[in-house]
Amino acid sequence: MADGDQGGVLGSGVGQRGAGFDELDNMYKLVRDDANQKIPDLLIYPTNEYVAFPGxxxxLNIVDNNRLLIVEEALKTNTGLFILPYDRNHSTFDPDACIDVVGTEVRILKREKIPQCDVITVTVFGMRRLSLKSMYVKGDYFYGNFTHALDLPLASMGDEMLEDRNLLRQVRLAVRNLWDLQGEKREMKEIMRIIERSNDPGCFCDLVAASLEMPFEKRLKILQAVSVRERLEILLGIFVAQKEANVTFSTTAKKVREDLEKQQRDFFIRQHIKALRKQIGDNEPEPEPSRDEEEIIEKLKNLQAPAEAKAYIEKQYKRLTFLSQSSAEYAAARSHVETLLDIPWKTYSEDQLDLNHAREILDADHYGLKDVKDRIVEYLAVLSLRKDFKAPILCLYGPPGVGKTSIGKSIARALGRKFERVSLGGIHDESEIRGHRRTYVASMPGRIVQAIRHAQTMNPVILLDEIDKLSHHNQGDPASALLEVLDPEQHHAFVDNYIETPIDLSQVLFLTTANSLDTIPGPLRDRMEIIEIPGYTHVDKRFIAQDFLIPKVLKEHGLVKSNLAVSEDALDDIINFYTREAGVRKLEHCLAGVCRKVAAHVVTAKQAGKRRATARLTRKNLPQYLGKQKYDFDMVEAKRRPGIATGLAWTPVGGDILFIETTHLPGKGQLVITGKLGDVMQESIRAATTLLRGWLANDNASIDFEKEDIHVHVPAGATPKDGPSAGVAIFCALLSLYK
Known part of the structure; x- marks a missing residue:
């Protein structure tokens, strides 16, 4: 049975079913007078549905036949009945768990059967609190031995007395206020008259508790509280909670009423507009909502968005409903609403914060790149310690083909997030970033919002590729628009010109890539954490080719490992003579070219009836697959010759060696420089020549530089060369001519 069957709010309980105030008062007085007398054994009525209070x-609405037999036995033998409430956590009655439990001795007043129903109603009156000390079985029923559970009265002196009286006064006031809310019902007057005339605080608490609607657990707690002060505190807590609930209900009801009034007003306005349209002859019937319109309505009902965004979307939808579908503005307004509804306002991917798992993914996808991997693992570590951590803006800087773009995909996979790539190369209009204003034809959101819309999550990994290749134009500077996107202090409220309402980008992990830092504006560069990805060494390229590239291109061309074997010598020659790069992109292209020829060989062999077709790539047969060598690979000469020194050079595709060749011949003291050298290197040659003359003069060398010309050449002659110095290598080459 439900707990509500015991009584409503100050409702069905006290003073009903034929028991008036005088009868209840006399019964309660008899209970107090008999407190010192021995308690007879009572029949036990176990229940986890009802709690009876003294007075x-x-x-009791009884459907269970076993419980009905207990009542029948009590009436037949004229034995008292003890209502024993037990914890609802126990599905069945456990006698051993009920010792020392406080219950109520009751007197059966009436027994009646409800017409047309298999329910027997037994009306009982609560006599007194008793504590169960032991149980025994007699026949088919449980009987118990009891002791009095007398009330622990309120304090009668000192500060505690003042506190107790104040507590009692607050509860009485709460009861009166609650009665005022219930109105002037006749039964309510009778109930309040009985409660108000109760001078005993313990009796007062029991009467109030019996009249209030509350859960079974609360009733049981009040019954088992022998301290009157504890009962008052529980009741006061219930009244305070109910008052807060009433305030919440009143506020909600007021809002509902206002919303209904607004809907009625809007409906009236729409009907008025329809009537005006009819008067001006616009009698075009309104079509039934299409499937797309029904989808919009459904999305609007299930929309989870910030309050500001939700209010804006609802406003735009209402504006859409007033537009005629034949108007030119309708299509643009509908596209705008659909875009707003497609944004995943409160949808977030769950981050995978397992550092070891992240390392495994990064190591499996990329060789090397230690700084990038360490930085991502550090970010995950901080994110696991602080969930609201603002994500850094990482700029992966390095030459082409070193894996900057692909590392972004691996980072997203390690985090368990969606990945979106936004190419910035050649963008010259800031509207591509910030979105187009809706006043323009075919306007659309910026690429950042489109990436979030496509990812369907508010915390994807967005890679801004080639940020160094942004262009400037009279339509605005896209680099300036990116300042807001990449600023952790601003992008929590990024406003796209098309969306026109703030979007939170604070949970997005932005990655950028660049081949050069010189073309990135200073303010934009300051907002990013630069992580340099240098070019790979020869050994790195060989390892990447063996462990990553060869398995990849074999799979892409439908081959298996047994179809192609590549020797290390062949791999070294491909790296040295067929590619000249810092990364491995051209190396992959060369291996793909080899696989295409192997695929043709395999298919031809199968068509000829051969079961197995294999190929082995060696240094000797490499030209058959890739043709003639495309690049020269300079080697340091084993035998040194006077006038030649070897220097180191930097190139965009990696390091190289540089030969500095010098000679002297009879002449007029001229210095001849060839090799297409820049100004700095030419000045270094002049400085080295001056230093050489001083050096030899101090050494008493009899050399007349006025009768000799010095020629300095740096091959290859068609390649421009410049650098910060190279003076030491030039000086060593010149000195070796004369020493």
Missing amino acids: SVMA
Whole structure:
């Protein structure tokens, strides 16, 4: 049975079912007078549905035949009945768990059968609190031995007395206020008259508790509290909670009423507009909502968005409903609403914060790149310690083909997030970043919002590729628009010109890539954490080719490992003579070219009836697959010659060696420089020549530089060369001519 069957708010309980105030008062007085007398054994009525309070009337609605037999036995033998409430956590009655439990001795007032129903109603009156000390079985029923559970009265002196009286006064005031809310019902007057005339605080608490609607657990807690002060505190807590609930209900009801009034007003306005349209002859019937319109309505009902965004979307949808579908503005307004509804306002991917798992993914996808991997693992570590951590803006800087773009995909996979790539190369209009204003034809959101819309999550990994290749134009500077996107202090409220309402980008992990830092504006560069990805060494390229590239291109061309074997010598020659790069992109292209020829060989062999077709790539047969060598690979000469020194050079595709060749011949003291050298290197040659003359003069060398010309050449002659110095290598080459 439901707990509500015991009584409503100050409702069915006290003073009903034929028991008036005088009868209840006399019964309660008899209970107090008999407190010192021995308690007879009572029949036990176990229940986890009802709690009876002393001094109150309660109706037991009985459907279970076993419990009905207990009542029948009590009436037949004229034995008292003990209502024993037990914890609802126990599905069945456990006698051993009920020792020392406080219950109520009751007197059966009436037994009646409800017409047309298999329910027997037994009306009982609560006599007194008793504590169960032991149980025994007699026949088919449980009987118990009891002791009095007398009330622990309120304090009668000192500060505690003042506190107790104040507590009692607050509860009485709460009861009166609650009665005022219930109105002037006749039964309510009778109930309040009985409660108000109760001078005993313990009796007062029991009567109030019996009249209030509350859960079974609360009733049980009040019954088992022998301290009157504890009962008052529980009741006061219930009244405070109910008052807060009433305030919340009133506020909600007011809002609902206002919303209904607004809907009625809007409906009236729409009907008025329809009537005006009819008067001006616009009698075009309104079509039934299409499937797309029904989808919009459904999305709007299930929309989860910030309050500001939700209010804006609802406003735009209402504006859409007033537009005629034949108008030119309708299509643009509908596209705008659909875009707003497609944004995943409160949808977030769950981050995978397992550092070891992240390392495994990064190591499996990329060789080397230690700084990048360490930085991502550090970010995950901080994110696991602080969930609201603002994500850094990482700029992966390095030459082409070193894996900057692909590392972004691996980072997203390690985090368990969606990955979106936004190419910035050649963008010259800031509207591509910030979105187009809706006043323009075919306007659309910026690429950042489109990436979030496509990812369907508010915390994807967005790679801004080739940020160094942004262009400037009279339509605005896209680099300036990116300042807001990449600023952790601003992008929590990024406003796209098309969306026109703030979007939170604070949970997005932005990655950028660049081949050069010189073309990135200073303010934009300051917002990013630069992580340099240098070019790979020869050994790195060989390892990447063996472990990553060869398995990849074999799979892409439908081959298996047994179809192609590549020797290390062949791999070294491909790296040295067929590619000249810092990364491995051209190396992959060369291996793909080899696989295409192997695929043709395999298919031809199968068509000829051969079961197995294999190929082995060696240094000797490499030209058959890739043709003639495309690049020269300079080697340091084993035998040194006077006038030649070897220097180191930097190139965009990696390091190289540089030969500095010098000679002297009879002449007029001229210095001849060839090799297409820049100004700095030419000045270094002049400085080295001056230093050489001083050096030899101090050494007493009899050399007349006025009768000799010195020629300095740096091959290859068609390649421009310049650098910060190279003076030491030039000086060593010149000195070796004369020493």
